[in-house]
Amino acid sequence: MTPPTQPTAAADPATDIAWLLPRHARSVGRARALFRSWAEELRLPGETVETAALLLSELMTNAVWHGRVAGREVEARCRVVDAKTLRVEVSDACNALPVVREAGSDDESGRGLALVAALASAWDAEPRPYGIGKTVWCELPLPGGC
Numbered sequence: 001m002t003p004p005t006q007p008t009a010a011a012d013p014a015t016d017i018a019w020l021l022p023r024h025a026r027s028v029g030r031a032r033a034l035f036r037s038w039a040e041e042l043r044l045p046g047e048t049v050e051t052a053a054l055l056l057s058e059l060m061t062n063a064v065w066h067g068r069v070a071g072r073e074v075e076a077r078c079r080v081v082d083a084k085t086l087r088v089e090v091s092d093a094c095n096a097l098p099v100v101r102e103a104g105s106d107d108e109s110g111r112g113l114a115l116v117a118a119l120a121s122a123w124d125a126e127p128r129p130y131g132i133g134k135t136v137w138c139e140l141p142l143p144g145g146c
Contacts, residue, residue, distance in 0.1 A: 016079035017078055017079070018076065019034050019077075020073045021060075021073060022073060023067060023092065024064065027064060028060040028061050031056055031060045031076040032053050032060075035052065035053055035056055035076070036049065044080075044142065048142060051119055051140055052078070052088055052140055054119070055115070055138050055140075059089075059090035059116065059136050060074065062112055063090050063091075066092075074090060075092075076089070081139070084142055085140070085142060087137060088140075089135050089136070091133055092133050095127065095132070097125045100114050100117055120139055121140060124136075125137075
């Protein structure tokens with residue numbers, strides 16, 4: 001098992017980084033902190049970083065609460081694509097693909113994917129290529145390229 005504070009293998013650590021984190025509520029804040037540190041090193045635009053951190057939190061929260069497969073980890077991955085796009089991915093071991101819900105005014109949850117859909121330039125979910133689980137991703141434009 002990879003320690004939760006160490007990045008997992010990525011294509012180019014300068015612009016592509018991933019972390020394996022326990023499927024635990026504390027991992028949401030940890031992923032956000034790791035992302036902010038990486039984004040600061042890359043000097044990504046502040047507004048994009050704030051939006052991406054929010055969307056990463058939403059995707060991580062969904063993976064922690066709905067990816068209920070005992071003993072599994074959640075992978076958070078962030079990468080700059082073609083110097084124009086920031087892509088945020090969260091993978092978990094649950095095969096069920098997420099669905100955007102319409103939360104009522106009294107509902108305490110159910111707005112996360114609607115928020116992702118509203119703030120991201122693109123988002124989707126797909127089964128992992130090797131069978132177990134899924135990856136949910138979203139993209140944000142990087143002003144002026146990175």
